[in-house]
Amino acid sequence: VSLATSIAGVSLSSCLYNASGPLCTTAEELDAIGNSEAGAILSKSATLEKRAGNPEPRYFETPWGSINSMGLPNEGFQYYLDYASRAEAFAKPYIMSISGLSHQDNVDMIKALAGQKHIAAIELNLSCPNVPGKPQTGYDFEQSRALLQRVFEHVSLPLGVKLPPYFDLPHFDMMAAVLNDYPLAFVTCVNSIGNGLVIDPESESVVIKPKSGFGGIGGDFIKPTALANVRKFYTLLNKDIAIIGCGGVKSGLDAFEHILCGASAVQIGTQFMREGTTCFSRIARELGEIMQQKGYADITSFQGKLRSLD
Numbered sequence: 001v002s003l004a005t006s007i008a009g010v011s012l013s014s015c016l017y018n019a020s021g022p023l024c025t026t027a028e029e030l031d032a033i034g035n036s037e038a039g040a041i042l043s044k045s046a047t048l049e050k051r052a053g054n055p056e057p058r059y060f061e062t063p064w065g066s067i068n069s070m071g072l073p074n075e076g077f078q079y080y081l082d083y084a085s086r087a088e089a090f091a092k093p094y095i096m097s098i099s100g101l102s103h104q105d106n107v108d109m110i111k112a113l114a115g116q117k118h119i120a121a122i123e124l125n126l127s128c129p130n131v132p133g134k135p136q137t138g139y140d141f142e143q144s145r146a147l148l149q150r151v152f153e154h155v156s157l158p159l160g161v162k163l164p165p166y167f168d169l170p171h172f173d174m175m176a177a178v179l180n181d182y183p184l185a186f187v188t189c190v191n192s193i194g195n196g197l198v199i200d201p202e203s204e205s206v207v208i209k210p211k212s213g214f215g216g217i218g219g220d221f222i223k224p225t226a227l228a229n230v231r232k233f234y235t236l237l238n239k240d241i242a243i244i245g246c247g248g249v250k251s252g253l254d255a256f257e258h259i260l261c262g263a264s265a266v267q268i269g270t271q272f273m274r275e276g277t278t279c280f281s282r283i284a285r286e287l288g289e290i291m292q293q294k295g296y297a298d299i300t301s302f303q304g305k306l307r308s309l310d
C-alpha cells in the first residue's frame with residue numbers, strides 16, 4: 001500500500017506530517033522531523049520578529065489531550081526562511097507557517113517568500129487563539145476575505161490556510177464562500193479549540209499561567225470537531241482545494257477516519273508532543289495495516305468516501 005499523496009503539486013512521501021506548533025520551533029527540532037518518517041516538515045508559526053511568547057507554565061497534558069497558551073513563541077520569520085536551505089538535506093517538502101500580528105506583517109512575510117525555491121508551500125495561520133487582545137482572523141469572515149485579497153496579490157508559492165474549528169453550520173457556509181474565491185492550495189482543519197479551561201481539583205487551581213488558565217485544546221478532546229470540519233469543508237470547497245486533517249490523531253485508525261472524511265493528508269500535534277518523532281512511523285505503519293486489511297492500495301481508494309446512513 002502507498003501513503004504517498006500530493007498537495008498542489010507538492011509531493012509528500014507520506015500523507016502524515018507534523019502540525020505547526022509542537023516541537024518545530026528550532027532548527028534541531030525541524031531536523032528531527034526531517035530525519036523521521038514524517039512526509040513533510042512544517043515550521044512553528046512565524047511572526048516578523050522573534051517572540052518569547054507567554055509566561056510559563058503555558059502547556060499541559062491530560063490523558064485526553066492538551067491545553068496550550070504558548071503565545072506564538074518563535075525565532076522570527078528570517079530564521080525559518082534561512083532554515084529552508086538546510087531542509088534541502090531531507091527528501092521531503094519544507095512548509096513554512098506564518099502568523100503575522102497584522103495583515104501588513106503577513107503581506108510583508110509573503111512578499112519576502114516570493115521565489116524561494118526551497119519552500120514548498122506556505123500555511124497561513126488564521127487561528128492562533130493565544131495572543132492576548134488579538135481576535136482570531138478565522139472567526140471574522142470580512143477580515144479573512146480582506147487578508148486573502150491582499151495575500152493573493154503577492155503570493156507566488158502554493159498557499160493554504162490553517163483554520164479554527166467552526167461549530168455553527170452557517171459559519172461553514174460563510175467561510176467556504178470566502179475561501180472558494182481564492183486559488184488556495186489547501187485548508188488545514190483544525191487548529192486547537194480556543195479558550196478551554198483545564199483545572200487541577202487537588203490544588204484547586206488552573207494548570208497554565210497565561211490568560212487565567214484559558215488555552216487552546218488539542219488531542220482526543222477535539223477529534224469529533226476536527227472530523228466534522230474536515231468533512232464539511234470537503235463537501236463545500238472547490239475540489240482543487242485540498243483538505244489537510246488535524247486534530248485528535250494518535251493512531252492509524254484516527255488518520256484513516258480523517259482521510260475517510262476527505263483529508264488528503266493528516267497532521268499530528270498533541271501526540272507528536274507526547275511521543276516524539278516515532279509517532280510518524282508508528283501511525284504510518286498502523287494506517288498501512290488498516291489499508292491492507294480493507295484492500296485499499298492507496299489514499300485515494302477511500303479518501304472522502306464516508307458513508308451516510310440515508
Ligand SMILES: O=C(O)c1[nH]c(=O)[nH]c(=O)c1Cl
Nearest residue numbers: 069070071072128130192216
Ligand atoms: O499559542 C500559540 O503559539 C498557538 N497555539 C495554538 O493552539 N494554535 C496556534 O495557532 C498558536 Cl500560534
